[in-house]
Amino acid sequence: MRSVKPSPTQEKPWLHALLIVIAIGYLALVLLIPAANVLFQAFHKGVLPFLENLLEPDFLHAVWLTFALALVVVPLNTVFGLCAAWAIARHRFPGRTLLLSMIDLPFSISPVVAGLMLVLVYGRNGWFGGWLQALDIRVIFSFPGMVLATAFVSLPFVAREVIPVLEEIGTEQEEAAKTLGANEWQTFWRVTLPNIRWGLLYGVLLTNARVMGEFGAVAVVSGNVAGLTQTLPLFVEDAYKNYNTESAYAAAVILGLLALVTLVVKEILERKTGIKPNA
Amino acid sequence: MITTNPIPAAFSPKKQRWQFPWVWRITVFYLLVMLAVPIAALFSRASSAGPLHFWQVATRAIALSAYEVTFVTALVAALINGVFGTLIAWVLVRYSFPGKRFFDAVVDLPFALPTAVAGLTLATVYSENGWIGSLVAPFGIRIAFTRWGVAVAMLFISLPFVIRTVQPVLTEMEKDVEEAAWSLGATHAQTFWRVILPPLMPAILTGVALGFSRAVGEFGSVVIISSNTPFRDLIASVLVFQSLEQYDYEAATIIGTVMLLVSLAILFLINLLQAWGRRYAER
16 A cells, blocks of 8 residues: 555554543543452451451341342343243234333332332332232232332343344244244243243343342332341442441442452453344 | 235234334333323422422522532542543553453442442441551541541442443454554553543443432432531432422432432433433444
8 A cells, every 4th residue: 555645544553542542541530440449458457357347246137138139139120021022022012112111121220219119019008009908918028028129120131132032033943942842831942942041041130230239229129227127238338338348348349359250251241142232 | 125925914114103003002101100290290399389489499508518418529520430431441551460250240230239238348347447448547538428428428339430431442442543553653651542432431431420320319328428418418318208208209309400400400411411422323
């Protein structure tokens, strides 16, 4: 290539360098320095005080509750997400776009408003309040309410990730299986599921991260009682507001590890599928 | 169509529509219980106040200032991320430098990191004796526990949206068009404004709208980094939360309804922007 002007593809190197420095500088200011600060604050007095913070009974209960929530909500939203994805990707019907937008709705509703809506349905003065009280079932300020709140905010992830994969693989293999005599269940289990497994895992991963990290919706419906209805994110805020900064940071490191694992598994899944997040 | 083989019964068009009836039942039932019933409850409770009373509560001075703090700060944060997000996406797609993969992966951190942790660490880093806050404190600038802090939290949680919507469009964009512009004598600035930016615009705006929507609804990180003082740095979500804590269900419901309506409007806007982007891509 010989042109009169210097070839623009090799544009000025100082411009490259400048843009890279601005990009990394911005990422550092907003993301990296705060992330590094979590580790620094948790360990700057040494490893032993850090470990001591992890043995507090309220902290252990919060860990247990966070895992219990994920154990209930993640399978629930996975089953729903698969059903919704199948219904939307494999069928054309009036109102299909509307249904798709409806599934996205929890992403745009403030978590506090989501919690408020649950209080208005299941709270003492809510729609089903009297009825639930007669049956002696507590939803708000107890575990079932927290399940509903986290299920609400993490509802779209699985469907969101599986729909594009289902649309991309098409129906040919499934139809072939059916002509060979497979029933619906066999077709799903042996043909569809293996095809969508990476997209599905990706959705499950995002669901899990959101469930374990949810703060606003759970704060409204749980009542936030230490050692009773306090999840890890609530524990972090509570400890911080009570000037118990050390245990706040100890818990934050545990949640930060969750984020780290999520990012690493995400990276692996992205290399397997070539999909990029869009949520 | 296969004509020689008899079509299996399960394949006849009439039955195919309902081959998984329980799939539909689960989907519809779940959406009803999780979405429709709660939203209906919110609207019905809000409408029981009557339009005049609703308007009075929704436009109280404290509520108006909370909307202003929420929407203006979220918009500014989303626009700043629109500029820097586009730049970061450009750098990540077009240039190679050491640690590129790491920076690319780290962009998703706000999706993975629980908001309470984000709020906690941002409040520490940007407080008067924090790593970054102490650098600007001598100039009389306080970030944590002011409206600037709210902006920082919103910048953090809305950062990935623009980058992740612009990246795929940039990757697909052919470099030939730029080179053609150059060989025709266009300067760098002309190429950027006339050739590169227009096809990116739908993606940038979609990312800004997604980030704005997330920033408007954000609670966990903002509640920690803000001092939650009315008329100064109190956001709408926190106002709803405080009203609930004081058992003022009516105010919580009415302000919550206003926020829900705004979210629906943003969702509608995002759908329009995405449709525009698809049309652009097909051309």
